[in-house]
Amino acid sequence: MSMKWLTGNSSKSGRRLRQILLVSLCGAMMMTAGCSLLPKEDAEEVLPTITPPKISQKPEYEVTKGTIETKVTASGRLMSQQEETMFFTADGKRIKNVLVKNGDKVTQGQVLVVLDMEDMQKDLRKKKLAFRKDEINMKETLRQKDQMDPVEFEQASIVFEESRQAITDLENEIAKGTLVAPFSGTIVSLNAEKGALVKAYDPIAIVADTSRLAVAASVTKDDLKQIAVGMEVNVDINTVGKTLKGKVKQLPQAKDDSGNGGSGGGQKPEKLEDFLLVQLDNLPKGLTRGTPLSIAVITLRRDNVVIIPQSALRSIGSRTYVQVVDENGKREVDVEVGQQSTTDVEIVKGLTPGQKVVGR
Template sequence: MKKYTYIVAIAVSVLVASCGKEKAEVQVDNSPAVTVQVNKIAGSGNGQFLSFSGKIQSANSADLSTRMMGYVTKASVNVGDKVQKGQLLVSINNAELQARSSQVSAGIAEANAAFVSAQKNYKRFQNLFADNSATQKELDDVTANYEMAKARLESAKQMKNEVNSQFAYTNITAPFAGVITSKNVEAGDMANPGQTLISVEAPGDFEVMATVPETEISEIKKGVEVDVFVQALGKTLRGTVKEISSSARNSGGQYLLKVSLGKTDASILSGMFATVQFPIERRNTTEMVLIPKTAIVTKGQLSGVYTVSESGTAILRWLRLGRTFGEDVEVLSGLSADESYIVSADGKLYNGVKITEPGTSSQEKGVK
């Protein structure tokens, strides 16, 4: 029995030793280190620009609608077509308006006949009164009848003008030479009052609509020249601030401003996003911490940056960001001066991944 007990004890010891060795081997991380580029934070106080996002739009654009309800009989243009000022774009059935116009014309003819008759009577009684052949009351009655006939004729003419003005809403024409940017109706559709039927823009004259927070709006002046970076084209254009809103009541606390773009050969289009850079000196920026926007990691509503731990691994640190200065973002909290952060990596970064800088091994990084 003692012999069997001794053999079992030896077997258990060997098994435990092998399991412990296997467990130790599993804990060894043999994954390759990710090569990264690291920058060191430094306080900055010599920046020259504030940047705000905006969108390019045509300086001269119009959304055309109608005050009349009716079926569209003709929609003769398509998106992208070039049109001239006064060119017919959309026609709406105006049979009811035509009938009303005929009625008004008949009313004008009737009022004009009554006016001519009243005018003749008025002149005749003026002569009779001058010869003492008519009384003052008779002249007054004829004069009143003449004035009423004259007023009825003028009323009928003004009604004709009103009907004619409504014909303009059944024949939608281009208010200026431009390009069709949207078309919301086709022949046979029902056009409703206030509905946008056609949108047209004048090409070659663009502006940027940008929003500025209240902390910076007082530093921006009308007429200042700015740089406008068009992201889709990768080009920087020159512009001039031409309008600055004095109220943020209807814009969510953001002040709207317009930047007029100068003549350029760049193929800019309405709706392109742009970044407007204002030449404004930063205030109280001796302790400002700036990092490039390319280093920022976003997850939902959170923004952070990967830093380097003492053991040579990447650690994601969440930040509170402030204003944008060109391609840099102000860090309000989460990083301080003289700290290092990862700018770029040759592989996927995550918490705990081993990292190494070019020319430095991960072991050296960890010792360092």
């Protein structure tokens, strides 16, 4: 009887244990299923590494020894050493004929442009006919000279000479209506058209000897004060791939600022004397008149001096200084300045070659 009881209790305990295990298993399965139904979490965003900006570092320059030059620069062009601007002094006349064109070769005395002077030529013919009568009257006056009052005879002589001079003056004015080549050369500029009105002293043509060229540049009055004949010049011609060496040959003539360059308000003809001329050591072949160029006149040069860039020089009030950098860091050093160019500064006192200075 005691055996049954033990067996009965054992079977009940086993069923209870199986129930507990079954409940636990179901709970685990439900938890797993529940997790699979939840939405997936987004992957964590990877943020880029932010690098703080570097503070800009100012440039450093080494103090050196070298050459410093002060220059005056100007622009110009190649011009002929012998050229002349042709113009009429008559005003309001029309061009009757143009006998040349731009680029033509001409010889000395060759007719270039002719004005219509028909009205003056008619007047000249009338004056010559009237003068023939005056000559007849003058011959009769000479025959009667001894019987005439000296004053009366003198007055007659003056009238006769005035008539003759009027004819000569008119002939000269008519002759001015014809432009002729002053020397053998080339027509390098022509501003004339048949039938056009001319203004006194306006350029009509330029005759030049293109086989003889000169370096000519326009210089301001202030710059001209620093330049003297014989100074070294660097010349850059547009069609030449290198800098040419030369010297100042001639300074421009002083210009008349009074505004009296020519009657009639015409343009003042351009002359070679109006420019600074440079004598080149060697003028390349194949150059043409009118080619643009630039020059740099060396007005002052110092060799073997201590120099730094302009950007390294600092000033406050009357104080001039630089920032020197070495193994101990930066420090300010007062300096004494000498010659200066557009890029460099001569340091007379305060620095030695090999040191480093900080730019602005």
